[in-house]
Amino acid sequence: MHADSIAIxxxxxxxxxGILVFLEEIRDAFAGVDHEVIVVDDCSADGTADIIDAWSAEASSGTRVIRSAPNAGHGPTTVKALRAGLGTGRDIILAVDGDGQFRADEMLEVCTVLSASRADVVEGVRTHRDDPLFRRATSAATRVLVRLRSHRGPQDANTPLRAYRPGALRTMLDLLPDDAMTPNLVISAQSRRKHFMIIEMPVESLDRRGLTPSGTTWGQRRRNLPTKRFVRFCLGAARQWLGPGPGKRR
Structure with a gap:
């Protein structure tokens, strides 16, 4: 049995x-572990928060929803989720996206590796990815950006699956403004600049849970072509990274 308490x-x-299938898998994998799940809903238009609330009440799952309004985007919502996790006072904060692209048993293993080591952070390095060319190019560019800033290259610079010790996460959050567009990239760079002990652990990357593999965030219709929304985001994130924003804070 896992000895540490965990905030997911x-x-x-x-x-x-797709999120209820993911939450049910997490509930089963973490059964017997002292844990809670916090979902920060970014003003979804499809009733995501209501569906989770209804399921959690019926299943007594220990899952709670923080409703965020207006829609802020993935980066600021990630920062809010990390702050909420740190506020629980639990031993480990496990971050993951709500699209369910990881196996819950491997999420538990990430926590187990952190608990059994002296590491500050365990990063889930995504394997078996089937991304289109423009996504692979974006991933390669993020690795280069982090290496240039930190002089240490991560295997997966933008992975959303990470387990943190509270002290390490508190240090990272002090460097992250609420409007950070790419908080995971900032964390990848700053955790290496701070010489944190980091374990990179391979985990299988799955298709998004739900009816469509791409979801609705980027308005993706053609799998192999970036949307205008995605391009605008990349340009805005690059300006924030290269400017006086969170990517350059010490």
């Missing part, structure tokens, strides 16, 4: 068609 935090946007 996840941002979610329009995940009503």
């Amino acid at each position: 935090v996840m941002p979610a946007y329009n995940e009503s068609d």
Whole structure:
């Protein structure tokens, strides 16, 4: 049995068609472990928060929803979720996205590796990914950006699956403004600049839970072509990273 208490935090946007399957898998995998799940709903238009609330009340799952309004985007919602997790006072904060692209048993293993080690952070390095070319190019660019800033290259710079010790997460949150567009990239860079002990652990990357693999965030219709929304986001994130924003804070 896992000795540490765990807060599992996840941002979610329009995940009503798949998130309950994910939450049920987490409930089963973490059975017997002192844990809670916090979902920060980014003003979903599909009733995601209501669906989770109804399920949690019926299943007594220990899952609660924080409703965020207006819609702020994935980055700020991730920051809010991390702050909520740190506020629980639990031993480990496990961050994951609400699209369910990881196996719950591997999420538990990430926590177990952190608990059994002296590491500050365990990062889930995604394997078996089937991303289109533009996504692979974006991932390669993020690894380069983090290496240039921290002089240490991560295997998966933007992975959303990470387990933190509270002290390490508190340090990271002090460097993250609420409007950070790419908080995971900032954390990848700053945790290496701070010389945190980091374990990179391979985990299987799954398709999004739900009816469509791509979800609604980017308005994706053609799998192999980036949408205008995605391009605008990348340009805005690059400006924030290269400017006086969170990417350059010490």
